[in-house]
Each structure stands twice: as structure tokens, then as C-alpha cells.
Amino acid sequence: MNTEKLNNLHFSAACLLRGLRLLARPGLRHLVWIPLLINLVLYGIALAGGIHYFSVFMNWLVPAWLDFLRWLLWPIFGLSFLLIMYFTFTVLANLIGAPFYGRLAESTIVLMKGRPEPVSEGSFSKALISGSLSEAKRLMYFLARAIPLLILFLIPGLNLIAPLLWLAFSAWFLALEYMAYPLEAQGFEFDEQRRIAKRLPFGVVGFGGLVTLGLTVPVLNVLIPPAAVIGATLYFLEGQSGNQPDIGLAKR
Template sequence: MNYPVNTEKLNNLHLSAACLLRGLRLLSTPGLRHLVGIPLLINLVLYGIALVGGVYYFSAFIDWLVPAWLDFLRWLLWPLFGLSFLLIVYFTFTMLANLIGAPFYGRLAEKTVVLLKGQPALVSEASLGKALVSDSLSEAKRLLYFLTRAVPLLVLFLIPGLNLIAPFLWLAFSAWFLALEYMAYPLEVHGYRFDEQRRIAKKLPFGVFSFGGLVTLGLTIPLLNVLIPPAAVIGATLYFLEGQIGDRPDAGSAKR
């Protein structure tokens, strides 16, 4: 199936990164600010809990993961597994935050399109409640997709030898899934379903991994991680607007 997406233009390391940074700058835009406030509060609470829990359990996690016979390599493995621990903790809380904030992110993506293109809203106020339910269901489906792939990856951390490559696999998966997560919102505005979203993402490996890699990095930095999710939604919307996505005939009615 052909998509009205300029894949040659979007499959660009610089463009996706630039859109994410621009998304950060647009967080305070008057037309978007009211949709950003509640997700920011949700993120602040959840990432605060993640930070406290991470500090408390970090040493125990490293002691449990590095067996006694590898003590002589602890200095080398500590930063590797430490980064993995941060990614797992913040990734888990990101999924929870996104599940709660999904209705706001769907509206945020739509409002970004409205402001930047000057076109009328694709979801009327009368159907807002239905749209919010649809966004929550979409987020739940993405969460299921995440769990069916994340659990096998996490098992690798428990297997001696294989746990040395597990952090790199987890990092790659984090970048891919987080890009897919935040790019889903602008794609859904134009009526693209989950399977179609993945097919589009597969055509844009450089853009997807650049965007997702920066999001992953941002989520590990305290305070910045609170801003990253709504900024990523706006940035992903900007990114696809650059690719000139056109409305499909069933846009607005083809949500998952």
C-alpha cells in the first residue's frame, strides 16, 4: 500500500532530531499550553517516584545482576548495567505515564496540526469523549505490543553471557518503540492504524532511530524527562508535517 508520506525526506537523522528540539520550544505555546499541563504533572509525579525508587534499589540490582565470579569486571559492567537499569526504570514509568496521558497526547497532536496548518479540528467537541476513549484503547494496544517484546529482552539480563549484550538490545528496542509510541499520535490524527504505523516506521529507519534515540536519552535525564513526552508528541507531529502527510478518506474514523 502506498502512503502519502515523503519517505525520502523523512528518513533523515537531522530532521527528526530538529523536530524533537523544536517540540521542546513549542511546549509553552499558548494554543498548546493547556494540553501540556496535565501530562507534565503526571510525568512529574511518576518520574519522581521512579527516581527515588531507582536510587534506593540501584545497588541491589547491580549486586544481583553481576555474579561473584565477575567481580573483577565490576568496574566495566557497572556503567553498562547501570544505564540498563535507568532505561528499564524510566521506560516502565514512561509507559504508565503515557497510558494515563494518552487522551491528552492525542488532542495535543491534533491541536499542533490545527495551529501549524490552520485547518479545522479533525475531532469535533461533540465527539471528544469518544476520541479520548479511542486514544486510551490505542495506548493499551501499544502497551501490549511492548510487553510481548520487552519481556523476552528482559529475560536476557538473567542469562550469564547473554546479559552482556542485553543492554545494547534493550537500547535499540527502546529507541524503536519510543519513536513508534510518540509518532503514533500524529499518525492517528490522519487515520492510520497500528499496523500501518509500523509499516511507515519501517520505511524510516534513520529518522525513527534518531528520534527514538534522543527521546530515550532525554528520559534518563532528571527534570528533562518530565518535558520529553509532550515535546515528543509535538516533535513527531512536526516531523510528519514536514513529510506532507495527506488526509486519507477515512481519516478520523479509522482509529484503532
């Protein structure tokens, strides 16, 4: 594994941008349109809910005696609310779309290596079960850390730093989320995926940070999840050493 290359923010950002360009690539686009439809529906619901409940959220967090600070707190808590809403719906969308994302990562590896696509040994129902179980395991990891962070929003004083902590956690978790698919395609389980990610903090968190930012932009947020799967696959595929046959990661 070329650690120096993989731990580079510029390289991870370039892979994500290439993932966006490859969404319409023959060989991949048939695996993209169903996740795009899922994302479109769920993010539409998130946007409508966000517009409707934002004022309620602000009134709840900012008591009347702090109204004079509302102008300062509005952008801080507004960004937090947006991130929480879209992050939650992203986790739900990924849970539903996990089988498609797993196959998308596998097809990206095949396409980039220039080999004919192998005959799948498992049925779609098997991929559905396997992908959903993996996603459920990541969901448990997410909940164990997200709930304490959300509690910080309710504690006066600490809720001022809660948005920054949530942003950092979002970047880390979303990187784990989308990088899981190419790593699972190579047989790496969740614990091993986390070990790999910890060795590449700048590349991984940079990738996740850009994904998080993209999820807050209407229209782009519909395209970001499948693009992130393709981008994460390119990230590991092209970060390999020249003498390794897989995506460049050796199990310990």
C-alpha cells in the first residue's frame, strides 16, 4: 500500500471528483439509478422536514433570554441542523442501497482493471442480506457515538462546540461508510476497515469531509453517495503498490 499517496487530501479529493464523472459510465450506470432514486426521495423528505422544523429547533435550543445572541447562534446551529438531518437520511439511504453499492464497488474494480466481469457466485438476495448486515453493523457503530454527541447539543455551553465535534464525526464516519464497499469486496471486515482508515487520517477524513460538504448541497447530495462509492474504490485501487494484485492492502 502506498501510504503516502493514500494519506493525501488532494488525492482523495481527486478520486471523489472522478467518481462523480464516472456515474454515467457504461458498466456502472445500471447500478447507479436505483440508489439515485432512493436518495432523491429521502433527501427530498429531509429538505422538506428541515424547512418545516428549523424554526422549532432554533426556538428549542435558544431560550428567550439569549435572543440577543440569536444572530450569532443561528448559522452555528443552522449548519448543525442541516448536517444532522442530511447525515441521518444518508445513513438510512445507505442502509437501503447497500446491496447496490457493494456491486457498484465490485464493478468499478472490474472496469478499472480492464478484466471481463466474473460470474457472480451469489444471488442478488444473498448480496442483499450480506450488504444489509454490514450496513447494520456500521449503524450500530454510528449510534454508539452519535447519541452522546447529540446529547451535547442539549447542554448549555457545550452545545457551542457540539457542531464542530459533529462535523468531525460526520467526516470520519462517512469515510468509513463509503470506503467499506471496496474493502468488503476484497474481504476486509469492519474492524479491519477501521484499522486501515486510522493509518490514513488525512486522506480518509479529507474524503469524508468533502462528502459531508457535498451532502449539504441540493441536487449534488443526490449524486454524492454513489459517486463516493466509486471514488473510494478508485482511492484504494490506485493507491496500491505496483507489485500487488489486489487493491493494495495486505491483511495482518
